[in-house]
Each structure stands twice: as C-alpha cells, then as structure tokens.
Amino acid sequence: MAQMEGYIPDRVKNAEKRLEQNAYDLEAWSVLLRDAQNKKIEDARLLFEKIVTQFPNAGRYWKIYIEHEMKSRNYERVEKLFQRCLMKVLNIDLWKCYLSYVKETKGALPTFREKMAQAYDFALDKMGMDILSYPIWNDYINFLKSVEAVGSYAENQRITAVRKIYQRGIVNPMMNIEQLWKDYILYEQGINSLIAEKMITDRSREYMNARRVAKEYEAVTRGLNKNAPSVPPQGTPEELKQVELWKKYIAWEKSNPLRTEDHALITKRVMFAYEQGLLCLGHHPDIWYEAALFLEHSSKLLTDKGDLNAGKMFSDEAAAVYERATTTLLK
Template sequence: AMAEPAAEPAAAATTTADADAAEAETAMRMVSTSSREKVGALLSLVRGDRWDVAAWHALLGEITAWPVAAARSLYEEAVGVFPMGARVWVQYVEAEIKAGNQARVKALFGRCLLTVLDVALWRAYLKLIAAESKSADAAASPAASPELRQAYEFALTHLGEDVTAGEMWREYLLLLRSSQPQVAQERGAWLTSLRRAYQRAVLTPMEGADALWREWELFETNEDRTLAKALLAEYQPKHVSAKGALRERKRLRERIDAQALAVPPQYASRVHEAAAGDANGAALAADQASAWADLIAYERSNPQRLDDEAHTARLAFTYNQSLLALGHYPRVWLELHALHASAGDNKGAKGVLTRAVRAVPGCLLL
C-alpha cells in the first residue's frame, strides 16, 4: 500500500497550534478562579504599559504554580517584551522541564542560550544534557559521555568568567578526573587537558577558586612532587591576583541586580522600585546603568594584567552580561561594537550591530 503523504507545513503547524490550544484549555481548568482573575488584572496592566516592571514581577510570580500548558502563552508574551530577561527564561525553561517536555526545552535553549549569559539558565542546560547522557547509556558512568564533557566545555567557554561559575568548574573538573583513560598512551593527553582546566579555573576571579586551588595542589603533588613545586610557584602569584580581583568584583556586583528586566532608560527607576522589596533590594544601586559602568571600568583597568586576547574576552563577557539589563541602551551596544572592532574582530563587531538593531529598533545611533 502507498504511504500517506507527509502533511503540508502549514497544515502541520495548524494541527500543532490546535493541540496546544486544547492542552492549554484543559490545563487552565486546574487554575483557581482567583488566580486567573489576578493574572487577568496584571495582564491588563502590562498590556497597557509594557514597561510596568512591578506588574510583570507579580505576573511571573503568580504563574509559577500554574501548569506550564496554561502559562505558556504568558511566558511567550513575557519573552517577547524581555528577549534577554534571564528571570523569565529560567522560569519558563524550568516549567517545561518540570512537565517533562524535553523537545520544548531544547527549542527554548536554542532561542536564548547564547544571548542570555546567566548561570542558572546554563546550569539547567547542563542538567538536561546530563539526564540525556544517563538515559542513553544507563550502564555507563556519566564521565564516559563525550557529549556531557563537550556541553561543560561549551558552557565554560561562554560563562566560565562569571563570579558564580565555581560550581560549574568543579563539576567539569570532576568529570575530567573521573574519565582517566585506561590506556597508558592516552594518559599524557588526559593529564595535559586536566592540568590546563585547573590552571584556567584557579586564575578566574570567582567564588570557589580557593577550593579548586587546594584540589589542584594535591593532585599535582600526588602526580609529581618536583613538577608540582615548579607549577604551583609559577601560578600562585596569579591566583593571589585573581583573589584580589574577586573581592573587588563582588563589591561592585553587590550593587547590580543580575535578574533585572531590560527597559528603556526613561523607565529605569521602575526596575529599582520593583526590586526594592527583594531580600537584597536595599543594596542594589538605584541607577543600574551606573553600577554596570563601574564594573566595566574596573574590568577595563585590567587588574590581573591579562594579555590582550584574554582581556578583550573578559570585557566582552562583562558587556554581554550587562546587556541583559541594559539592552535598550545604545551606548552599551556601541561600546561593545568598538571593543570587537578595535581587536580586529570584524565578524564579532558586525554581529553586535545586528543584535543592537533588533534590540533598539529605529535608533539613529545604530
């Protein structure tokens, strides 16, 4: 018998949309009337004034307990307004993960991962890859999965400079140590890879770097006491410098709201007002643009005396994180563009402008 022809794309999309609508309708019956009414009132506020940050906070808080099928259209509305909003993407992803919607989770990561440099979001991504690796071969150790190691390397390439990335580094180093090859000829390459990872980790100004230093020191001493003495003597001054940079970084970051939603400059005060009730709200700067500018100025001073390539990467990372909150500020986009251009990275500079035009459409400066 002849096989049925494949559904036309438009017909398939309609079928999917109909199924989603039916699922949402069923899920909505599980939401209390009072919660639906509260969300309805909040929706009226944000649709009347899309930069009403306090109303968005309240809306996101209310739908946390909703089945994701009922809340999905609201999450889509939120990421439409805040495409780089870390708190929105993390909540959306976690809701889909909780519901076991693996295909949807992957699709969400494809939309946000490379532009939203947030540790919580990337850790959710790593948990997904770890779960996939475990289910793919339940008998094998997770460390045996090259996909999981590659996922950690991918994550650390993009987020390894974050002040809170220490746990991510610890997990990656544990993976490497657990994957020691059984073949003697392969041990040299493994040892070099592990040593380089430790060296990068202990020179990163982040929480947990001290514990990784002690771990590396013990490892090298057990491997070769003479070589360990030389290596540790070479890297200790750099590690001490990183610890000093960490103290200043943390001081500057205490004033920054890492979960702030990006709004145009004229609405900046609303971000501070919405965060005022949070546990650490009192410590946050009223002017988040100024707080980020202080951190960027500190990184620009190159306190660790990094080489040009590493210093440019550190600065670019800081700028990209600042855009999660300052995505409507043309000045920040232009400074990041200039950074890439001055480093001879024309492709990177062009990419920044492309993103900037999408983020601030109609801006004559861009």
C-alpha cells in the same frame, strides 16, 4: 487549592489590565508568572511565550519557562528553547540549568562522556569569566575525575584533561578561586609530589594575581542586580544607580586589572561585562554604542599589532553589535 476550570482570579485580571497600560510593568508580569507556575505547562505555555517575547534577554524568565517544560519531560521543546536563548543570554543560572539538562537527558547515551565534556567546554567558553562560575569549573573537574580510565594510557589522558581545566581555572578571577587552588595542589601532590612542587611554583604567581583581581571583581560587582529585566529607561533612582554600577564594572575591566599584555583577553573580558550589562540595560542605546566602539578600537589596535585574525574577528563583532542593537530591543 486547584483553580476551577476557566476561573480567572481578580489579581490576574488586574495584572492583565495593568499590562494593557504598560507592557513593561514588572510587578504585573510577576503576578502572571506566579500564576503560570502553578498551572500545567499546557496551560502556562502561552504566558511564558509572551514574557520571553517581551523580555528576550531575561535569563530568569527563560529558566523558569525551561524548568516548567523539564518537569513534564518535554525534552524536544526544552532543546528548542535553549537554541533560542542560550547563545544570547549569558546568565549564569540559565547556563547551569543547561548543564543540568544535558546531564539529565544524555546520561544513558553511549556518547554521554563526550557530550557532557562538550557542554562543559561550551559553558566555560561562554560563562567561565563570570564571578560566580566556580561551580561550573568544579563540576567539570569532578566529572573528568569520575571518568573510568582503564590502563595507563587512559589514566594519563584523564590526568592531562583534569590538569588542563585546573590550570585554566586557577588563573581565572572568580569567587572561590582559593578553593580551586587548594584542590589543585592536592591533586598534583596525589600524582607525584616532586613534579607537584614545580607545577605549583610555576603557577603560584599567576594564581596570586588572579586571586587579587577576584577580590576587586567581587567588590566592583557588589550591588549589581544581574536578574533585572531590560525595560526602557525610567530615570528612577534605583535604575540610575544600576546604570552607574554597570558602567563602573565595565570601566574596571577596561583598566586591565589582570595587568596582562594579551589584548584579545582584555577585549573578551570587557565584552563579557558589556554583554552582562546589556541583558539588563538592553533599551539603553549608549551602552550598545559604547560596546561597538570598544570593539572597533580593539580591532584597530590588534590589526596595528599584526594580529589580523583577532582584528577581523572584533571588527565583525562590532558590526554584529550594531546589527543586534537595531534589530532587537532598540528597533
């Protein structure tokens, strides 16, 4: 039933009162959010802006806001919203929403293929390590397979592009990695069964390693609430449990479960875990501090090994973490 113009339900008034007492009252925000989702975007926008200002790291809130703008085809606004949140909020559902947006809005452009491939590459670069990233890998591969290839040169280019993503995906620990491996075997066999055997044998060990790590990854992240918005520490049992789970996951990544010699990869994986944790624990100074210290340690290690570029990159990242900590949620 449509609300009468200007009428404010009691539950909304009560929620607004509660927020005057405590700006981090998540139940009160949920009431206002549900109310806003039933309104036209013009009437809901102010509330959406308030909630993403209060919770700038909450992927779920950004996604709800963006999807409401998408419904009204306000694509310029959507573009600007993504510019504000995407790089900072490494939330898998928000990134899937971004890929849907590119697909929906750029489909008619003559450069659509390039734009879509760039969007997938961008998403894999930022979110490819997520335990739930399989749909992005799989969609990208299916997209590349569907690209029209006229002539043997174009056909070979397409095979190379598809193979490249498969080969990156099958050594990347995530749920459904087994399905990606099965699909990859069928793909290679469909091209050339003799070459397929060698390709598969060459990669089998790395795949088995990634599959083993994927099972550990799933176990160590079980129970994590990745959609919990950042609020100042409350000391509740539920919060303490989440902090403990995040720290357990980060410690697991630091233990180098892939048993790789590639220290830059270890650092990237650990920092992905920290970045995920900070979306939910952004008001916890110790997590920011630990993340920056870890980057400084990695920077020194890589510099000592002679990898000056990576050393400099991680040193700059450490400075950026301190900067973000003191200018965003901890200011």
